[in-house]
Amino acid sequence: MAYWNSLVGRTAAVAVLVVVVAGPARAEQFKDEKLGYQLSYPKGWLKRPVAVDERWIVGKFECDREYESTDKKTGMFDRFRPWMDVVVLPLDLAKQKKKATVESGPGGVITSRSEVKWTNLREYLEIRLQEVEPGGFYFSKEEEATVNGYKVQQYEITVEKLVAVPKRVYAWAYATDDAYFCLISEAQIPYEDKLKGDILGAFRSFKAFPRTGALPNAATTGEDITVLDGKPKTGAEADKERKDAFDRRLRRVQDSVSGDKEWITRESDNFTAISHADAKYTKSVLDHAEALRAWLDEQLGYVGRGKPGKILIRICKDNDEYSALQGTGGFWSSDRVEIVTYRDREGWSNNTMSQVNSGIYDIWLRDKDKDFSYKMPNWIDGGLQSMVRNAVSKGRKIEFRPDAWDRVSMARAGAEGKLVQAKSFFTMTSDELYKGEGYQQAPYFVQYLMLGGAQKQAKFKDIFRNYMVELTLAVEEDRRKEKEGRAVEPGEERKAPENEQEEEAQLKARQTDFRKGEREFLDKLVAKVFEGWTFAEWDKLTKSYWAEVK
Amino acid sequence: MHRSKLVRSAAVFLIAAAATVSVTLSARADLIQMKDGRTIDGVPMKLEADAIVLEYKSGKVRVPLTLVADYAIAGAAPFEPKTDEEKAKRAEGLVPYNGKWVKIEERDKALKAIAAKRQAELDEVRAHQEWRNRYKFASTNFTFESTLPPRLNDEYSALMETYFTEFKKSWGVKVPKDWGKLKVCFYNERKAFNQISGGRGGVLAYYRFVPPRELNFFYDPKSPRGTLDCMFHEANHYLTDLVDEQFQYPHWVNEAMAEYYGSSEWDPKSKKMQVGRIQEGRLAELKADIEAGKKLSLSDLIGKGDDAYEHYYWGWSFVHFMMSTPAYEKKFRDFFIDLAKSKEVKRDVGGFNFTEVSGDECLRFFMKRFGLKDTDVLQKEWYDYIDKLSLEGAGVRGMEEAGIAAYRRGATKFRAPRQLKAAIDRGSKNAEVYILYSKCLRFKGGDDNLAASLDVLEKALANDPLDADVVAEKAYVLNAMGRGDEAKQMIELAREMNPENPYLEMDIIEALSGND
Known part of the structure; x- marks a missing residue:
């Protein structure tokens, strides 16, 4: 299998030269100084946030409208919103893949690092498309080309089995000096003619330049599995651990939205909100959260001996932004300190606040006594x-x-x-x-x-x-x-x-x-x-x- | 399982020669083709008298030539004359080749030609493993799309035709004109099946019953019988659809019938399809349920109208009972056909505009056809029939399934090791059986048990030296024996052999970290 995995940088002169063409029609410009790349994305598309726990997707864009197609034979239909992801795969991954090491950390913590799951775009797609998309797919086209002086591996993937409407995934990997910058997008086949031009136009507009930040995933070898030593902690140790977890999470979330002035930070006694909604709505969420926290302290404060810590509430601008964020990596874990919600504009405010309520309750109870929540009779x-x-x-x-x-x-x-x-x-x-x-x-x-x-x-x-x-x-x-x-x-x-x-x-x-x-x-x-x-x-x-x- | 694709090429052959020969490959990697269809490459190899040695960074693996279908290894092993005659011939510039003494240049030219032809054949088979380049061919009743090599394609397509002919004759079905031939998609490995067919999680095969109708399944070199089971099972759903194209059978009898026919076997001597054999895996599940005090009632099986998993094994046993009991076979066959066709049955319109029958109606019709006022007597007969079915008497496969089921239920101290050992003693080559038996011994602890545990794995590696799961299991045993350095080396070797699995189980993590 001729996976393209060679180390190459920009080429000055090549036998086959693809002329640089303009980006998509009526394009928006995007530049990421930290990662050192820029591109044009189709006008009307939106830049979306990426979850802080997402390791590979560094940029996400979404069309501002949905498309709907129906299969005439079965009557099944599918609604679809075009999207584009930017994924960075350091060239070093090929070396790192072999290193599955096990280390002892401080305090008797054993950390083992498993191998990375992919070293190039094809491997990434083979695995990720199965994780995030239904349907069977295969690589219908695979070509090498030169675009804007870069060697680019170009894929077309056809998704046609067990889907309501067949789709085409486009994926290009630009080889820069130290990483593959990969652009991935898709279109339902009935709309391919309408969308392909804009998508590939955006792909062609890619350029890299010296970055101000670090290359993601360059130093690590993949997913970390941490095994704790299970020793019981004192109250002070537990409180410190909880505070550290909150501070770490806060830093990561703030870092992920830094440079975007639309995100605001607001504090209350027991919560910090990082919000893409207006200040008034943000305050109303914080006020409600404090009221619920006070109620829990008053009604159930006698449960457990732990001290509930601060909770981070991320408020997305709307449901679309919230859904896009969910699609780029989980923000739930058993030791979570963050709740994510959104400003409801479609009359589902009961739903959005119920997420906040459930999140506050779960984290509060876990902080008070993790074992208690497991032991409670299910009806309570x-x-x-x-x-x-x-x-x-x-x-x-x-x-x-x-x-x-x-x-x-x-x-x-x-x-x-x-x-x-x-x-x-x-x-x-x-x-x-x-x-x-x-x-x-x-x-x-x-x-x-x-x-x-x-x-x-x-x-x-x-x-x-x-x-x-x-x-x-x-x-x-x-x-x-x-x-x-x-x-x-x-x-x-x-x-x-x-x-x-x-x-x-x-x-x-x-x-x-x-x-x-x-x-x-x-x-x-x-x-x-x-x-x-x-x-x-x-x-x-x-x-x-x-x-x-x- | 190696990262390399699983291939068995139709046209590749062993060079049978009295002397050691090697095929010189210029600028090509060494590779071997195993008899079970796997191709291993990307590792330097050395040919010995009766084996090929794979030189991984973490250790050497010796593969007996008895397991190898073909190989192409760089670097000619020089001819070393031993007898006076051989020395004399060598002095004349001659070497043995194909039973004759020939000039060195002539031999090398022939070997290069063979190597090039072999490589071209392997490249062609490899190229067809990419789905966009898949083989496409047709038989009388099916069209096939496949990434398997031609020999396997021929084999399985012939079996499908025979199966179809037998079922058609037995049940009197025919294909509606507007359906055309059924498309069958066959994948050379599970990974490709998961990705290309979209069947994920625990799905082993599937039949799409609405247009475009198609069957999807994969070849498993570790279990060719399992591959056939899946093929026949899914194909049976298609054949059942032919009874009445508008009718969807209730889940219980649809899956039960597919399981009944899934165990079909082609007997080349009598040139007949043998149906209704014991489905050992399903029998094992049945016995496990009974031992846990769980029995599915006949009225629930036929009348509940749900999609319970129990239909695969409890349902199978009921169909097996019906079709194997002369007093009931014809009645059951008539019931099966008439459930779809008879005007006595009340049917409703369900999903995709198919007609279907409710659980209550199915039970009512069954009881009417069998002249029953209640299900008690027939249910007792059925349970008695199951009691007489024995896994331990069902051959190697039966014992394998019994042992594996016992292990999974937690009977790791006595029942599972007894049954797994019995399977091995009866000739099982199933690596999972060896691994689980080794685990049972390892869990018991103590020097003797650990030594026995290691011995079991050495036997498994004698069957297949290239099973990375067995090598990893060996690492866990060595770790338990306090041989940490060897354990680390074994784990590294397992990872080289199967880069897709980091083999990081808890006990090895602790060992590799140096913490006790």
């Missing part, structure tokens, strides 16, 4: 999440407004006699929760207990808090057991099997261990929190709850 975890998602603020006050669909479902459940009994919430396993009506109704029960009718009755008003406190104690107990090397989960204490029959019996038992363990755990909590409760008291609780939600 799911119930709280659903409830918090619907939070709206009026000044500094938080209210919860259930979704219209949910309200209709609850009304219907009430009319059909399908409302779940109060005691059932406390005793149902996760299987039972998801099979029945419990999952949908849990947020209402949680809200009833925390903020609703339960708060007006002496017997009921502390139920939720007491239950959560007992849960916290159970989490602490599990941590103690782990530290002492004692079994935590059911079945862990079993001795090793001595023959095949015992092995089979233990494997069968393991199938039910989780469910048995979950049942025992829930029953233990109920026994502690509701000690001495009679059937009449449970009935009263149920009726009180039903009266509120019907």
Whole structure:
């Protein structure tokens, strides 16, 4: 396979010279001083942000309109917005690929670096197109050319199997002194004639010049896998680690938008917003975030011992910018400190704020006690999440407004006699929760207990808090057991099997261990929190709850 | 698996000669073609009397010539005369070639011509591995597009035709005129299948049942039987469509029938297609479910109307039971055809304007055709039938599947190692079986078990010295034995052999970092 992988720079004179042609019709100019390249992109297209975690895409552009095509045979249609990515592949990658090293870092941290997945544009496309695009594709054209004095490898890729409408991907790799600058774009085949000229015009306009910044991915060998030593941290160490994580993230996000004056930074006590929306909207988001944070501190502050850290909120200009950002690499991880949202202009503001609400809740709870969120019975975890998602603020006050669909479902459940009994919430396993009506109704029960009718009755008003406190104690107990090397989960204490029959019996038992363990755990909590409760008291609780939600 | 493409060329042949010969290649890399279709290049090679030694940077790998279909290695091995006659001939300027004594220049000229022809053939096959240059050809009932070499194309296209003819005869179907020939796309490796066909994740093959209809699957040199299973399974969906082009069969019987026919085998002696053999992999899944206390009821299988994965193995076993039981075979065949065609069946219009039947209606019609008031008796017969099917009695493949399934279920102390060892003792050449058995021994720990674990991998490497997964597994065993330097070298070798896998499992990470 003749992959083009030779080290070449600009050529002064060549046998075949492609004359420099003008960029796309009515073009916009773009120049990146840090990376040292410029090009013209089609007029009306937009420059999009790139996620800070994105390693390879350094520039992204999108058409300002969508195109729609329909397959007459199947009736399937596809909506499509033309885009163009700029990807930088250092020439050094070919050498780096062989180095998969393992190192010890400070504090006993083991870091292993796996190989890079690609060293040239063809390899990049073979892998990335499968990761980000549906459909089967092949390289329908592969040519070397000279453009503006650069050696350029040119590809056309046809995407035609298992897609509603076939597409063509265009990809050129310009060989500069130390890197391939790769331009990638695509068009649905029915619109190819309309778009190809502009796309290839943009490709032809590329020029490189000495950069002011560093070449991305030149020094590293690919994805880092970090294995932590798992030693428990002191409060001060955990706080420092959390603050460092926030500061690192903030720097990276600020760096990614530096030079673009449309992005503004605003601070509040517990949040930093980096926003492409107007200052007024940004302030409203921060005010709401602070109100929700205050509510969490007040209502659930007794959970865990951790100290919630600052959260970064990135506000995109609109849904298109948000979607483009999502398409260039993930911004979610298990230790995230950032929430991304956008200024809604299409009437989906409930949706955008629910993302902010969920993000604040998840990060806050994780900061307080990561283990607690895993141990919570699903009806509380799911119930709280659903409830918090619907939070709206009026000044500094938080209210919860259930979704219209949910309200209709609850009304219907009430009319059909399908409302779940109060005691059932406390005793149902996760299987039972998801099979029945419990999952949908849990947020209402949680809200009833925390903020609703339960708060007006002496017997009921502390139920939720007491239950959560007992849960916290159970989490602490599990941590103690782990530290002492004692079994935590059911079945862990079993001795090793001595023959095949015992092995089979233990494997069968393991199938039910989780469910048995979950049942025992829930029953233990109920026994502690509701000690001495009679059937009449449970009935009263149920009726009180039903009266509120019907 | 090597980065190089998997190729088996039709026209390449071994030079059979009494003396050692080598084919001199000018400005060409060494390469070998394995009998299983792989081509290895990009590594310096040396020819020995009975093997080719691949000289990787991290170590040498000796490949017995018994595993090699052909090779082209740079650098002539000089003829070393041993007997007095040979010395005399050598003194006259003669060397042995093709059973005669010839001048050196004559031999070298012939070898160069052979090398050039071989290289051209290999280049041609390689060129066709690029999808835009794929082979395109047709048979009586199919058109093919393929990146496999001609010999395999001929083999598989002939099998498809035979399979089609047999099914057509057995079920009385025919191809609608406006459909034309079915397009079959055949890929030389899984990587190409994933990329070009769009079938990703766990998809092994697929049949597109709306125009343009086509079948897509890939050749797996590690499992030619698996390749056939997929081909016959997917082709069966096409053949089932021919019963009634407007009707979509319920998922359970569609997949169950495809699995039943997926195990078909062509018997060259009797020149007949044998159908209805045991699908060992599916039987293994079935047995695992039963051992876990999970049994799919007959009413759920036929009447639930969903797309459950269980239809592939529980469904297969039911169709197998029906088609293998003389009292039921004809009834079931009639039920299958009439589900699509009979006016007694209530059908609805579903997706893509196909007609389909609900789960309830399917069950009702089945029970009517079989004269049942409930499913209890038939269900018991079916379960009894399954109980009589044994993996351990099903040959090497059965034992392989049983052992692999047991390992995946977690029975790594007793059942999995027993069954995996039994598969090896019965002649299994499946590298995964050896690797899993080695893991079972390694997990037990102790010097004896680790030594046995290593021994298993050496046997696997004797079957295939070029399996990078086995080499990596050897590294893990050496690491467990405290032989860290050798472990590092083995991992590096595995990575050279398969650059697409960094083989960074947790235990090797810790070992390579120097932390204990």
